[in-house]
Amino acid sequence: MVEQSSKITLKEVPLFSELSVDDFRQITALSNLIKVKKNDFIFHEGDEFKGLFIVLKGSVKIYKISREGKEYILHFITPPNVFGDVPLFTGGDCPADVQALEDSILLFVPKNEFLNLLANNSKLSLKIMTGFAYRLKSLSVKAAELSLSEVINRLAGYLINEIEKSGTANMLEPHIKLSISIATLASYLGTISESISRAMKKLRDNKIIRMHGKTIFIEDFNKLKNLAR
Amino acid sequence: MVEQSSKITLKEVPLFSELSVDDFRQITALSNLIKVKKNDFIFHEGDEFKGLFIVLKGSVKIYKISREGKEYILHFITPPNVFGDVPLFTGGDCPADVQALEDSILLFVPKNEFLNLLANNSKLSLKIMTGFAYRLKSLSVKAAELSLSEVINRLAGYLINEIEKSGTANMLEPHIKLSISIATLASYLGTISESISRAMKKLRDNKIIRMHGKTIFIEDFNKLKNLAR
DNA sequence: ATTATATACTGACTTAAGTCATTGTCATTT
């Protein structure tokens, strides 16, 4: 998920690919590039909402934090995707925390600029709607899995997804490189690192996966799919 | 949540309130009214996606079901709201199950009709985006709560929300009428009816709520808020 | 009113997964 970290130029941001020359000039004039280091916070839940961000390089996590400090990661955002767009429409303050998972470059677009752009650009609207729709779909699955599936099933689901993104799904031995720590993966799957360790061990013991460092080889894709439902 | 079941006419559907006379005529010509009885299924996960629905009267639940038959309710939809709009943008089949919670009247709009309408109507786009944004926000909270909070905290959060919707939040004793069964509420909160019964009992024992049949009176709003975080 | 059927509540028990503490394994620096 974090591997595609090559830098993207503004013109390559799909969200902006259909803008008129004038609109594009306006956006570049009013937006600004923000460089953040690994673990830097972009904003916190409850902060005043000022505008949206596009990830050009690196990756960030969008997450909620409990009173006791436990975190649940809603989304990982990688280039060339957007975050901080929801409050454009709902109003209110920042609804979650955002932190950089690695050194990253973001483009910040002030909310009013973006809304003006949106009013006159149906293609931009369609992109926002489509992005929202995909996120709703993935969040729906995540929420349902938290309620209906056990840790090992959620882990299996995550691995299947990553395999599909990796393009190795049809190879003899599909594989992925884990680009995040076990603890981060645990936060994303709504559990703790120990439970992920134990679930991974079960998958290894049952000859469903094999691990070489951070690389996970899928030895039995069917069994894994079956676990993921 | 289900109490506002008075029937809404097509002109009163906010989604359509800004349509031109021509567009409105077109929509009414190509859409159709569907009457469903309590417990009727509107569609199932995996069914071919044909278009979206607007709830004019009654209410439906959007839910996912596990292999073992346990259900998790993602949303309740009441008038004048929409469902089945996500696949318009993501493509693919119906992503969840939908069942009527009571006798209901729905308006069905075929997907291509709606997409045509959308292409020439920026106000309609804005409404869709806003609806998506609110749903993303509420689903984010639901998912995070499943991971970070216990049953009693999620129940407290639900009660707070219902109280706020009821308009009795500032009365001496805020109250709501539970319009759904304990089992349905449990599915919405990602648990089972027994656990909701026990959580309710705890709230009663601690003098946070009092119950008269289906009506719940909040005796200590602050304590309830504190439980909900 | 009386029975029937749903829904809700309660207790006893089990289990998945969390907590805590310890040890093991890397990767980086000196």
Place this chain on the structure above:
DNA sequence: AAATGACAATGACTTAAGTCAGTATATAAT
């Protein structure tokens, strides 16, 4: 090569919440 620090794995134990079974209380039907 040794040492440091971060991350990962494992074992022992606890706990929230699930399962199962039985009872009580509604709501509806005769």
